[in-house]
Amino acid sequence: HIATTTAVALVCAVSLATAEDLREQALEVFRPLPSTIPAVKDNRITTEKIELGKALFFDPRLSASGVFSCNSCHNLATGGDDNLETSIGHGWQRGPRNAPTVLNAVLNEAQFWDGRAEDLKAQAKGPVQASVEMANTPDQVVATLKSMPLYVAWFEAAFPDEDDPVTFDNMAKAIEAFEATLITPAPFDAYLNGDDAALTDLEKRGLALFMDKGCAACHSGVNVGGHGYYPFGLIEKPGADILPENDRGRFEVTKTVDDSYVFRASPLRNIAVTAPYFHSGRVWDLGVAVAIMGTAQLGEELDDEEVEAIVAFLGSLTGTMPAIAYPVLPPETATTPRPRA
Numbered sequence: 001h002i003a004t005t006t007a008v009a010l011v012c013a014v015s016l017a018t019a020e021d022l023r024e025q026a027l028e029v030f031r032p033l034p035s036t037i038p039a040v041k042d043n044r045i046t047t048e049k050i051e052l053g054k055a056l057f058f059d060p061r062l063s064a065s066g067v068f069s070c071n072s073c074h075n076l077a078t079g080g081d082d083n084l085e086t087s088i089g090h091g092w093q094r095g096p097r098n099a100p101t102v103l104n105a106v107l108n109e110a111q112f113w114d115g116r117a118e119d120l121k122a123q124a125k126g127p128v129q130a131s132v133e134m135a136n137t138p139d140q141v142v143a144t145l146k147s148m149p150l151y152v153a154w155f156e157a158a159f160p161d162e163d164d165p166v167t168f169d170n171m172a173k174a175i176e177a178f179e180a181t182l183i184t185p186a187p188f189d190a191y192l193n194g195d196d197a198a199l200t201d202l203e204k205r206g207l208a209l210f211m212d213k214g215c216a217a218c219h220s221g222v223n224v225g226g227h228g229y230y231p232f233g234l235i236e237k238p239g240a241d242i243l244p245e246n247d248r249g250r251f252e253v254t255k256t257v258d259d260s261y262v263f264r265a266s267p268l269r270n271i272a273v274t275a276p277y278f279h280s281g282r283v284w285d286l287g288v289a290v291a292i293m294g295t296a297q298l299g300e301e302l303d304d305e306e307v308e309a310i311v312a313f314l315g316s317l318t319g320t321m322p323a324i325a326y327p328v329l330p331p332e333t334a335t336t337p338r339p340r341a
């Protein structure tokens with residue numbers, strides 16, 4: 001009897017030790033989300049800026065056609081993305097890449113699949129002007145915003161020390177401030193913060209596999225990715241159906257041959273709700289995406305049971321969505337530029 005008790009105690013001690021080890025190992029690789037709004041470079045975050053940025057994020061009048069807002073492609077009701085292979089923008093044109101989520105994007109070290117924008121305020125100026133997205137010009141956007149007295153008042157409140165606060169740069173800063181609020185605490189954060197019950201056994205097994213197999217070598221840190229660049233197909237290049245030949249990723253940014261087909265290791269928070277996957281958006285099933293990563297990045301055929309566990313772990317990265325009251329936008333006036341085709 002004593003022997004059995006000792007054995008049981010030993011087994012318990014062992015499993016307790018491994019439970020602690022797993023968290024310790026995880027804390028070396030990942031970090032829980034901050035509990036307050038993260039600070040951003042050169043942009044003090046205030047309530048006025050956040051509220052203005054929220055209005056701008058939802059305002060389709062930032063686009064030439066008056067049809068597309070940031071929320072069209074980064075729909076905060078559906079995980080901060082559009083759930084399309086590649087986005088549809090101005091004039092029903094299809095863009096070349098899948099829209100990543102804006103949720104937690106403030107925590108990425110650089111923005112876009114190829115990291116070509118340094119931060120969110122640099123990023124926000126891109127889509128407004130991109131011909132396949134909102135197809136507008138900075139002058140036209142400023143004219144639109146200045147035509148509405150309520151927007152002028154909101155810019156004055158958000159940028160109180162400036163003589164001429166309604167500028168394209170300040171539009172981007174306000175949007176960045178709003179985006180900084182879009183962080184989504186998940187069961188994985190509760191686990192990292194010490195709550196063992198926050199993850200199921202299967203999710204824990206997936207976490208262990210994610211680290212042991214080497215996924216965490218590229219997808220690490222607070223956003224479980226979102227920093228570091230690697231060839232998609234480091235070990236084995238996926239077929240052109242998944243990795244289209246015409247998009248060479250960071251090569252277009254650096255013009256260095258070594259950067260052909262190099263992309264940012266994707267941030268994986270909320271990945272379970274942001275299908276389809278990869279910059280091409282060609283894969284709809286998360287298990288298939290995980291298996292492709294195994295062969296393409298690690299040279300490893302993951303078996304069904306391993307894929308299932310990793311998918312379960314990735315599900316624990318789905319967070320509580322920010323509660324957002326749909327904003328009422330300033331009404332246009334006689335001088336507001338009209339929508340253009």
Ligand code: HEM
Nearest residue numbers: 068070073087088089097098099100105111112113127133
């Ligand atoms: C990328 C925000 C408008 C489609 C991004 C990213 C952010 C963002 C933060 C980078 C996310 C990351 O790298 O993880 C915004 C804001 C917008 C806006 C603030 C409004 C000013 C749009 C619109 C569309 C769109 C209207 C679709 C027509 C995309 C696509 C990417 C992207 C396809 C990936 C592009 C690439 O990597 O080359 N957006 N977005 N966005 N957005 Fe938007």
Ligand code: HEM
Nearest residue numbers: 215218230232263264265266277278279289290293294297
């Ligand atoms: C993309 C998971 C290993 C680098 C992705 C995506 C998932 C994922 C689900 C799609 C993200 C999205 O569509 O938003 C995994 C898992 C791994 C693993 C489960 C281990 C089995 C790695 C490794 C590297 C890496 C080891 C670096 C050598 C990348 C890159 C992308 C990506 C560069 C973007 C690919 C693209 O351009 O579409 N990963 N990953 N991953 N991962 Fe991994």
